[in-house]
Amino acid sequence: MTTPIEVTEDIVSKTTCPYCGVGCGVIVSRDKGTYKVRGNPDHPSNQGRLCSKGTALAETLDDEGRMLYPQINGLKSSWGQAYELMAKRFKSCIKKYGPGSVAMYVSGQLLTEDYYVANKFMKGFVGTANIDTNSRLCMSSVVAGQKRAYGTDTVPCSYEDIDRTNLVVIVGSNTAWCHPVIFQRIRQAQKNNPNLDVVVIDPRRTATCDIAGMHLAINSGKDSYLFNGLLAYLNDKGEVNRPFVDNCVEGFDAALDSAYDSSGEITRVSKECGLSVEQLEQFYALFARKEKVITLFSQGINQSTSGTDKVNAIINCHLLSGRIGRPGMGAFSLTGQPNAMGGREVGGLSNQLTAHMDLENKEHRSLVQQHWNSPLIADTPGYKAVDLFEAILKDKVKALWVIGTNPAVSMPNNSRVREALSHCELLVVQDCMQNTDTADLAHILLPASTWGERDGMVTNSERRISRQRSFRKAPGEALPDWKIISSVAQEMGFEKEFNYNNPREIFNEFAVLSGKENNGTRDFDISACADIDDKAYDLFVPSQWPITFNQPTGTKRLFEDGQFFTATRKAKMVAINPASAANLPNEEYPLILNTGRIRDQWHTMTRTGKSPTLSTHYPEAFLQLHPVDATKHNISVDDLVCVSSEWGEVTLRALISDDIPRGMVFAPMHWNDQYASNASIGRIVNPATDPFSGQPEFKHTPVRVKRIHKAWYGFLLSRRQLDLSTQDYWNLNKGNGLWRYEMAGNDTPKNWADNARTLLCANDDNVSWMEYFDQSAQCYRAARLVGDSLESCIFISPDPHLPSRDWLMALFKNDGLDDKDKMFLLSGRASDSSEDAGTSVCACFSVGKNTIVKAIQEKNITTVDEIGKQLQAGTNCGSCIPELTALLKEVTGSN
Numbered sequence: 001m002t003t004p005i006e007v008t009e010d011i012v013s014k015t016t017c018p019y020c021g022v023g024c025g026v027i028v029s030r031d032k033g034t035y036k037v038r039g040n041p042d043h044p045s046n047q048g049r050l051c052s053k054g055t056a057l058a059e060t061l062d063d064e065g066r067m068l069y070p071q072i073n074g075l076k077s078s079w080g081q082a083y084e085l086m087a088k089r090f091k092s093c094i095k096k097y098g099p100g101s102v103a104m105y106v107s108g109q110l111l112t113e114d115y116y117v118a119n120k121f122m123k124g125f126v127g128t129a130n131i132d133t134n135s136r137l138c139m140s141s142v143v144a145g146q147k148r149a150y151g152t153d154t155v156p157c158s159y160e161d162i163d164r165t166n167l168v169v170i171v172g173s174n175t176a177w178c179h180p181v182i183f184q185r186i187r188q189a190q191k192n193n194p195n196l197d198v199v200v201i202d203p204r205r206t207a208t209c210d211i212a213g214m215h216l217a218i219n220s221g222k223d224s225y226l227f228n229g230l231l232a233y234l235n236d237k238g239e240v241n242r243p244f245v246d247n248c249v250e251g252f253d254a255a256l257d258s259a260y261d262s263s264g265e266i267t268r269v270s271k272e273c274g275l276s277v278e279q280l281e282q283f284y285a286l287f288a289r290k291e292k293v294i295t296l297f298s299q300g301i302n303q304s305t306s307g308t309d310k311v312n313a314i315i316n317c318h319l320l321s322g323r324i325g326r327p328g329m330g331a332f333s334l335t336g337q338p339n340a341m342g343g344r345e346v347g348g349l350s351n352q353l354t355a356h357m358d359l360e361n362k363e364h365r366s367l368v369q370q371h372w373n374s375p376l377i378a379d380t381p382g383y384k385a386v387d388l389f390e391a392i393l394k395d396k397v398k399a400l401w402v403i404g405t406n407p408a409v410s411m412p413n414n415s416r417v418r419e420a421l422s423h424c425e426l427l428v429v430q431d432c433m434q435n436t437d438t439a440d441l442a443h444i445l446l447p448a449s450t451w452g453e454r455d456g457m458v459t460n461s462e463r464r465i466s467r468q469r470s471f472r473k474a475p476g477e478a479l480p481d482w483k484i485i486s487s488v489a490q491e492m493g494f495e496k497e498f499n500y501n502n503p504r505e506i507f508n509e510f511a512v513l514s515g516k517e518n519n520g521t522r523d524f525d526i527s528a529c530a531d532i533d534d535k536a537y538d539l540f541v542p543s544q545w546p547i548t549f550n551q552p553t554g555t556k557r558l559f560e561d562g563q564f565f566t567a568t569r570k571a572k573m574v575a576i577n578p579a580s581a582a583n584l585p586n587e588e589y590p591l592i593l594n595t596g597r598i599r600d601q602w603h604t605m606t607r608t609g610k611s612p613t614l615s616t617h618y619p620e621a622f623l624q625l626h627p628v629d630a631t632k633h634n635i636s637v638d639d640l641v642c643v644s645s646e647w648g649e650v651t652l653r654a655l656i657s658d659d660i661p662r663g664m665v666f667a668p669m670h671w672n673d674q675y676a677s678n679a680s681i682g683r684i685v686n687p688a689t690d691p692f693s694g695q696p697e698f699k700h701t702p703v704r705v706k707r708i709h710k711a712w713y714g715f716l717l718s719r720r721q722l723d724l725s726t727q728d729y730w731n732l733n734k735g736n737g738l739w740r741y742e743m744a745g746n747d748t749p750k751n752w753a754d755n756a757r758t759l760l761c762a763n764d765d766n767v768s769w770m771e772y773f774d775q776s777a778q779c780y781r782a783a784r785l786v787g788d789s790l791e792s793c794i795f796i797s798p799d800p801h802l803p804s805r806d807w808l809m810a811l812f813k814n815d816g817l818d819d820k821d822k823m824f825l826l827s828g829r830a831s832d833s834s835e836d837a838g839t840s841v842c843a844c845f846s847v848g849k850n851t852i853v854k855a856i857q858e859k860n861i862t863t864v865d866e867i868g869k870q871l872q873a874g875t876n877c878g879s880c881i882p883e884l885t886a887l888l889k890e891v892t893g894s895n
Ligand code: SF4
Pocket: 017, 018, 019, 020, 021, 022, 023, 024, 046, 049, 050, 051, 052, 053, 054, 055, 179, 180, 181, 182
């Protein structure tokens, strides 16, 4: 863990990755003026590892597309004008309609100090709990489930437990893509411990299955049947940990009764889950046999109308068997965002109060109000995300302040959310990017600083608080979020209460509150940080809360003493009656839409979309569907598909694979109107929510699919960014030194040569054109050269199967084309096929599929390690190892 780093360049910062909840420590250095990012071997959460997204962070450190100054109704303003107008409008709203007419919608991307100030402002000074966060979309079922079971929103485990367990059950999580460094850690633990088994429970065969001895391809949404069945099985087999249950657990009988009711018959579980009795018995026996079991779960569990129940169905099994609070055991929620956990700590959800205190608890309210010296304190929960946008449409909320998130894309039924955003009397959007689907609708825009420019804390999945540190100046007039919020609060008259000079002062205030009248009654306590000064804040060592004077270096594992945070100090098993998804497939919408992340993109692509390296893995928004479903709907690879639900429709490229079960389709969540004509998947996701947590059901929307026929299909590669938004279909991404556009149109232009010049905004001075047109086949190809250098090219055909873009894209790296390249340019194929590396597999070393296949064939490679030795692929972040394994199997026919 303390491996010395060979320093060959200037280290400018040790900070934390801004993407997922793994919370990896990164080292940023500068070499000849260029930033470089690598994993920090001293950070306990990643021990030097990074995934492809973390590795490519340096590519996102530019100011392209940044919001640079405040704007009011599209015109540049000063900060003073923006603050003054906001204060005036918020005050008039509150006076006219009451505090509940104002709301904030914030983000798990915020730092803890930003989040704390936003929450303090709304709940203590505006006087409403109408502040919700996009963590509602990914973590709120865990919060609700853990509070029911433990009395508090507590994740009991540490990543270290992965190294110490004998069985990892991964349920509802494509860990290999969504939490890649955890995945790498499990893989390493497997190498170190031959007794470690891995089970993956997921309807899809994902990259995570690469390390699994058992994959249970469960029917969508049936997890509660499976875990209720496990509970009954453990009881039948005498696996109840009697001393633990008798002394530390309540609700045992009721939970067991429900488990037997729904899942006492293994044949019923088999039918509901779509798994064989043998598979179930094998899994149940494995869980019973291995005392040290960790169940890792994520959005596949949470994003459901019964997500909270599913969380408790899992926790029940750990409580009954006493597999909690000891090394290598526990139900372990993997958080989605970098600071989803920090947001929960400060009460960022509309039904929480700061420092894990309860809004409904009078004593908690008065304690917080006293600490804040606030004139009032919200005493009833505010609107949860989906309800918030409905409340705007019903004129209950008039003014909305959105910070660091993009609800016009990420919310379900997002056309209605866009309607709500347009309906606001006042919409303020605070973001680091100028153009987002949400920012495009705002009256007031406020430029915020972002990763690399701001200072503060984040908390990851294992409760570890780490520093994000600034190392570069924010562009233009961008300011840290805490500063902007505090300034508006001061403008509204709360000068003293928001008079912060730096985030350290905010953190101190928060830490003091966490320890107030706590005495071990609340899980969240960081009172040992109450007095840290600037230097200690700067040097803060990543530590897991609670951080108290008794445990100043933090706490690895919770509930070791069998004491929980309920009134009785006992954990609660919850009776679970498995429920169906809110909207079931029917004749009109026969397929189930599942949504999720892909390996190399993050959220709505505002940062990852800037990285050419990350844009090569899946360059285009797609729909994954099973070959049988594809045939049934007359859909072939590369076809465009209209996917529609009761809530809207999107257009995606078909990707056919038997990794997905029949009856289900999968689409990524990332694309939006900045990157594609109509691929924002939230447009068709149903807005049904979990009754306890309010978390939407992103994993289960009934849809239908239909092949779309276009008059022409094409792609365009250009060194300059173009505006192709008038095309019927377009998809944009950034390559190395170029922009890549996929396109399709309903009508064939009269003259392709003219049309190409219009599309390329071509000024023909000093350029030469190469063109090819086959009139009968209606195929048009052209390249535009400046000197010998390829400036842009366009390929059009009535058939969607066009030449590979990879070789053509590689030509943009060359200063000039040689005669051979020019000769083959319009064929779209290299003279020597080995020059076409193929689609990117390894993002870190830009190794393409064709290169890997060729190496496997020519060098008789039989292992992933050998691929690494030959081509470097898979030897840095390891995120592509599952794909390398799959390629090996495909080429060699091995198992
Ligand atoms: S796993 Fe990847 S995205 Fe997540 S924190 Fe680590 S480097 Fe960042």
